[in-house]
Amino acid sequence: MIRTPLKSASKGVRTPARTPGTPGATKVREENIFVTVRVRPLSRREQASNDQIAWECTDEHTILSKNLNNERSTVPYTFDRVFDMNCLTQRVYEEGAKDVALSPLTGVNATIFAYGQTSSGKTFTMKGITESAVKDIDDHIRNSPERDFVLKISGMEIYNETVMDLLNRDSGPLRLLDDPEKGTIVEKLVEEVAKDSNHLRSLINICEAQRQVGETALNDTSSRSHQIIRLTIESCLRENSTRVKSFVASLNLVDLAGSERAAQTKTDGTRLKEGSHINRSLLTLMTVIRKLSAGGRMGHIPYRDSKLTRILQPSLGGNSRTAIICTMSPALSHLEQSRNTLSFASSAKEVKNTAQVNMVVSEKQLLKNLQNKVALLEAELHSPEPPSSLKSLLVDREMKIQKMMIEMEELKRERDQAQSELELERKMQKNKRGSPRHVVRSLAFPAEDESISDDHISLSGKRSKLGRNTMMRRSTADPSMLVHEIRKLEKRQKQLGEEANRALEVLHKEVSSQKLGSQDAAETIAKLLSEIKEMNFASSISEDIKVGGKTSLKDEISRLNSEGVTIATLEKQLENAQNSIDKLMLSLQCNDKLGPSPLRNSTNRSHLIRSPCSPLSSYRDVRESEQENQSPQIVNAVHRAHTPIEPCKATPKKEDCRGNSSRESTPGSRRKNSVNVKRMQEMFKNAAEENIRSIRTYVTELKERVAKLQYQKQLLVCQVLELEENETSASESGLSAQSPMSWRLVFEEQREQIIMLWHLCHVSIVHRTQFYLLFRGDPDDQMYMEVELRRLTWLEQKLAEVGNASPALLGDEPASSVSSSIRALKQEREQLAKRATSRLTAQELEMLYIKWDVPAGGKQRRLQLVNKLWTDPHNMQHIKDSAEVVAKLVGFCESGEQITKEMFELNFALPSDKKPWMGWNLISNLLQHL
Numbered sequence: 001m002i003r004t005p006l007k008s009a010s011k012g013v014r015t016p017a018r019t020p021g022t023p024g025a026t027k028v029r030e031e032n033i034f035v036t037v038r039v040r041p042l043s044r045r046e047q048a049s050n051d052q053i054a055w056e057c058t059d060e061h062t063i064l065s066k067n068l069n070n071e072r073s074t075v076p077y078t079f080d081r082v083f084d085m086n087c088l089t090q091r092v093y094e095e096g097a098k099d100v101a102l103s104p105l106t107g108v109n110a111t112i113f114a115y116g117q118t119s120s121g122k123t124f125t126m127k128g129i130t131e132s133a134v135k136d137i138d139d140h141i142r143n144s145p146e147r148d149f150v151l152k153i154s155g156m157e158i159y160n161e162t163v164m165d166l167l168n169r170d171s172g173p174l175r176l177l178d179d180p181e182k183g184t185i186v187e188k189l190v191e192e193v194a195k196d197s198n199h200l201r202s203l204i205n206i207c208e209a210q211r212q213v214g215e216t217a218l219n220d221t222s223s224r225s226h227q228i229i230r231l232t233i234e235s236c237l238r239e240n241s242t243r244v245k246s247f248v249a250s251l252n253l254v255d256l257a258g259s260e261r262a263a264q265t266k267t268d269g270t271r272l273k274e275g276s277h278i279n280r281s282l283l284t285l286m287t288v289i290r291k292l293s294a295g296g297r298m299g300h301i302p303y304r305d306s307k308l309t310r311i312l313q314p315s316l317g318g319n320s321r322t323a324i325i326c327t328m329s330p331a332l333s334h335l336e337q338s339r340n341t342l343s344f345a346s347s348a349k350e351v352k353n354t355a356q357v358n359m360v361v362s363e364k365q366l367l368k369n370l371q372n373k374v375a376l377l378e379a380e381l382h383s384p385e386p387p388s389s390l391k392s393l394l395v396d397r398e399m400k401i402q403k404m405m406i407e408m409e410e411l412k413r414e415r416d417q418a419q420s421e422l423e424l425e426r427k428m429q430k431n432k433r434g435s436p437r438h439v440v441r442s443l444a445f446p447a448e449d450e451s452i453s454d455d456h457i458s459l460s461g462k463r464s465k466l467g468r469n470t471m472m473r474r475s476t477a478d479p480s481m482l483v484h485e486i487r488k489l490e491k492r493q494k495q496l497g498e499e500a501n502r503a504l505e506v507l508h509k510e511v512s513s514q515k516l517g518s519q520d521a522a523e524t525i526a527k528l529l530s531e532i533k534e535m536n537f538a539s540s541i542s543e544d545i546k547v548g549g550k551t552s553l554k555d556e557i558s559r560l561n562s563e564g565v566t567i568a569t570l571e572k573q574l575e576n577a578q579n580s581i582d583k584l585m586l587s588l589q590c591n592d593k594l595g596p597s598p599l600r601n602s603t604n605r606s607h608l609i610r611s612p613c614s615p616l617s618s619y620r621d622v623r624e625s626e627q628e629n630q631s632p633q634i635v636n637a638v639h640r641a642h643t644p645i646e647p648c649k650a651t652p653k654k655e656d657c658r659g660n661s662s663r664e665s666t667p668g669s670r671r672k673n674s675v676n677v678k679r680m681q682e683m684f685k686n687a688a689e690e691n692i693r694s695i696r697t698y699v700t701e702l703k704e705r706v707a708k709l710q711y712q713k714q715l716l717v718c719q720v721l722e723l724e725e726n727e728t729s730a731s732e733s734g735l736s737a738q739s740p741m742s743w744r745l746v747f748e749e750q751r752e753q754i755i756m757l758w759h760l761c762h763v764s765i766v767h768r769t770q771f772y773l774l775f776r777g778d779p780d781d782q783m784y785m786e787v788e789l790r791r792l793t794w795l796e797q798k799l800a801e802v803g804n805a806s807p808a809l810l811g812d813e814p815a816s817s818v819s820s821s822i823r824a825l826k827q828e829r830e831q832l833a834k835r836a837t838s839r840l841t842a843q844e845l846e847m848l849y850i851k852w853d854v855p856a857g858g859k860q861r862r863l864q865l866v867n868k869l870w871t872d873p874h875n876m877q878h879i880k881d882s883a884e885v886v887a888k889l890v891g892f893c894e895s896g897e898q899i900t901k902e903m904f905e906l907n908f909a910l911p912s913d914k915k916p917w918m919g920w921n922l923i924s925n926l927l928q929h930l
C-alpha cells in the first residue's frame with residue numbers, strides 16, 4: 001500500500017499550489033465547514049431509566065425536538081446531513097466525511113472532528129470514520145501506480161491543557177511553537193512513516209491505547225482528553241524521480257472530549273479537574289466557531305486561548321477542508337446539552353475555510369539535483385568525446401549534408417543533360433533552317449527587343465546606391481551560362497556585320513548601276529562598303545557555340561571588351577550609311593523630273609516592305625518574321641512579289657518581258673517604244689528609289705539591333721564582373737549568402753523603388769497589389785525583386801526616351817502608347833469600382849469611404865475610392881492600405897492562388913520550359929474575368 005517512503009517533507013518549503021496537480025485537486029477555494037449531526041440510540045443506562053427520545057429526524061437534513069416538555073415552540077435544526085439513531089457509521093463516513101477525508105491525497109489539508117457531550121458517541125463514530133478513511137486512502141494509493149506516496153502518522157492528546165505524544169508517551173508534555181510558514185507546530189512530536197496499512201492501523205491503535213480514558217457516571221470509558229491523529233500524505237509523480245516537487249497535506253482525525261456537567265457525570269477530584277479543562281477548551285472552541293461564523297464581524301478570534309484551538313487553527317477558517325460530526329444523545333434527560341451541541345453545529349456550518357493545494361519543494365532534493373546537473377555538465381566539458389546529444393546532432397547534420405550532396409549531384413547531372421540536349425537541338429535547327437536566328441530566344445537574359453539598359457538604372461535620383469549595387473551584385477547566371485551567352489552574342493554580332501555588308505553591297509549596286517543621285521552620295525556609299533568589308537567579324541568567332549568553363553571567363557571578358565570597339569564602330573558605320581542614304585534620297589528627289597516618286601506617292605506606301613521600324617507593324621511581329629534575317633535582295637524579291645510593278649520592270653534588261661528583243665522597230669512602235677522607254681525609265685527609277693528606301697529602312701533596323709547588341713554586351717560584361725566579384729568575396733569571407741538583415745534593408749529599398757516606378761510607369765494596380773502582397777522580404781524573393789526592378793527600369797527608360805512604350809511591352813500584349821497605358825489603368829480602376837458592391841458589404845464600403853475621405857453624398861463614390869488607391873508612392877501606409885482594398889476587390893484571398901511568384905520571374909529557362917510572365921495588361925484581363 002504505502003510505497004517506498006519518501007523523505008519527510010517537513011524539511012521542505014510548503015507552498016500552497018495555485019493549480020491542482022492531479023485530477024480532482026482543487027484550486028484555492030472557499031467552502032463552509034461540512035456539518036452533520038448524528039444521533040446515537042438510547043444507551044442501556046438511558047433505557048434503564050426510562051428516558052424518552054426527545055428528538056426526531058424529519059428528513060436527511062433536519063432534526064426537531066419533540067417538545068416533550070411542552071415548551072412554547074420547537075425550532076427545527078438543519079445541517080448538511082442528519083443521521084438518525086439507526087444510521088450506520090459507514091454511511092456517516094460516506095455521506096459526511098469521505099470527501100473531506102480523501103482531500104489530502106490531492107494536496108489539500110482536511111480535518112474531521114466529532115463534537116458532542118460526553119457519552120454521545122464521538123469516539124464510537126471517529127473510530128469508524130478513521131478505519132474507513134484509512135481503508136479508502138489505502139485503496140487510492142493502490143490504484144495510483146503513477147504516483148509515489150508516503151504516509152506518516154502522528155498522534156497527540158490534549159489532556160488537562162497539556163499536549164502529549166501518543167506515539168511517544170515518554171516524551172512528556174510537548175510545547176507548541178509558532179512557525180511563520182507552518183503555523184503552530186508541536187515540538188518534537190513523533191511522526192512515524194507507515195510501511196503499510198496494517199502498520200498504519202497498528203500505529204493508530206497505539207495512539208488510541210495511549211489516550212487518557214476514565215470512568216464517569218455517564219460513560220464507562222469516557223475520553224478525558226482531546227485526541228488528534230494526524231495522517232500526513234506526501235505524493236509525487238513517479239516519472240518525476242527527482243521528487244523536487246510533491247503534494248503534501250494532512251488529515252486530522254479529531255476525537256474531542258465531551259462536554260460534561262459535573263452533576264451528571266458525578267465527578268470529583270481528578271475527573272472533575274479533567275472535566276473542567278475539557279469544558280474550558282470546548283468553550284474556547286465554541287467561541288472561535290461562533291466568531292468565525294459571524295464572518296469576522298466579531299473581531300479577534302481567540303485561537304490562542306486554548307491549545308486545542310491553536311492546534312486546530314488551520315482547520316477552523318483556514319487552509320483546510322473541515323467536516324464536523326456533532327454527536328448527540330436522543331434522551332430527554334440530555335435535551336439541554338443536545339441543544340447546546342446543535343447550537344454549536346449551527347454556528348459551525350457558517351464558518352468558511354479556504355483550502356488550497358499544498359506543494360512542497362524539497363530544498364535538499366533541489367540542491368542535490370542541481371549538484372547532479374553540474375557534475376554532469378562538468379563531466380561533459382572535460383570529456384574528450386562530445387556529449388551524446390551533440391554527437392547525435394553532428395551525425396544528423398552529417399547525414400543531411402550527404403543527402404544534399406547527392407541531390408546536388410543529381411541536379412548537376414540533370415543540368416548537364418539539359419545543356420547537351422539544347423546543344424543538339426540547336427545544331428539540328430541550324431542545319432535544318434540554315435539560319436542563326438533561332439538561337440536568339442534562348443538567352444539567359446532578354447533577347448534584343450527585351451533587353452534593358454543599365455545606363456538607365458538610375459531613375460532621376462530616385463535610386464539609391466544601395467539598391468543599384470544590389471542589382472549589380474546579385475547575379476543568378478552561372479559561369480558556363482555566361483560564356484554560352486557571350487558566344488551567342490558574338491555570333492549575332494557577326495551576323496549583323498554580314499547583313500550590314502550585304503545591305504550596303506546592294507545599295508552600292510543600285511547606285512552604281514542606275515547612276516542614281518549625286519556623285520558624292522555614290523562615293524560615300526562605296527566608301528562605307530569598303531570600310532564595313534574591312535571589319536573582320538569572323539576572326540575571333542568559332543562557328544559552334546561551345547560552353548566554356550569558369551577558367552575561360554576572363555579571356556571571354558577581355559575579348560568582349562575589345563570587341564566592344566568593333567561593335568561601336570559598326571554602329572557608327574551604319575549611322576553614316578543611314579545619313580548617306582538620306583543624302584542620296586534627297587539628291588534623287590531633287591533630280592526627279594519624271595513625276596512623283598513612289599516615296600511621295602501615298603498609294604504606293606502600302607507596297608513598302610514592312611520593316612521592323614515601320615509604324616505599320618509591331619516591332620515584335622517583324623522580328624519574328626523570317627524576313628528579318630534576309631538580305632536586301634531577298635527583301636526586294638519579296639517586295640516585288642507584292643508590288644504591281646512587275647519584277648522585270650524593276651530590273652532593266654535588254655529584252656522585254658516577253659523576250660522579244662530581236663523584233664524590228666516600226667515608227668509606231670518607235671513612238672510606242674519611246675513612250676515605253678520613258679515609262680520604263682520611270683519605272684526603273686521608281687524601283688531603284690524604292691529599293692533604296694527599303695535599304696534605308698533595313699539599315700536603320702540594323703543600327704538598332706547593333707545598338708541593342710552593344711547594350712547586351714555591356715550587360716554581359718557586368719554579369720561576368722559581378723560573378724567574379726561574388727566568387728572572390730565568397731572565397732574571402734567563406735560566405736556567399738547575403739545576411740538576412742542586409743537583405744531586409746535591400747528589400748525595403750528595392751520595394752520603395754519598385755513602388756515609385758509602378759507609379760511613374762502607370763502600371764496596373766492589380767499587378768502592384770499582387771506583387772506587393774506576394775513579396776514580403778523572404779530571402780527567396782530576391783530574384784523576383786531584382787527582375788521587377790529591371791523590368792520597370794527598362795520601361796521607365798523607354799517611356800522617358802520615346803514615350804512610345806507601354807507596360808504591355810513587357811508582356812505579350814501589342815505595343816501601345818503611354819497614353820494607352822494611362823487609359824488602361826483608368827479602365828482597370830473603373831472595373832474595380834464596379835466590383836466594389838459585389839465584393840464588399842455596404843457597411844465595409846461605408847467604412848472605406850470614411851477612411852479614404854470619400855465625401856458622403858458625392859457622385860460615383862466607388863470610383864472616387866478606387867481612384868485614391870495607389871496614388872502616393874512615398875507613403876508606405878497608404879500603399880499597404882491600398883493593397884488591402886484592391887486585394888479585397890479582386891478577391892485574392894479566395895482566388896489569389898492562381899497568382900504565383902513564378903509569374904513574376906524573369907525567364908532563365910529554355911523556351912520549352914518557359915512560363916511566360918503574364919504582363920500587366922494580361923493581369924487586367926484576368927481581372928475582367930474574375
Ligand SMILES: Nc1ncnc2c1ncn2[C@@H]1O[C@H](COP(=O)(O)OP(=O)(O)OP(=O)(O)O)[C@@H](O)[C@H]1O
Pocket residue numbers: 039040041043116117118119120121122123124125219221222223224256257258259327
Ligand atoms: N451510534 C451508536 N450506536 C451504538 N452504540 C453507540 C453509538 N454511539 C455510541 N455508542 C455507545 O455509547 C457509548 C458511549 O460512546 P462514546 O464513548 O463513543 O461516547 P463519547 O462521546 O466518546 O464519550 P466521552 O466524551 O465521554 O468520551 C459507548 O458504549 C458506545 O459504544
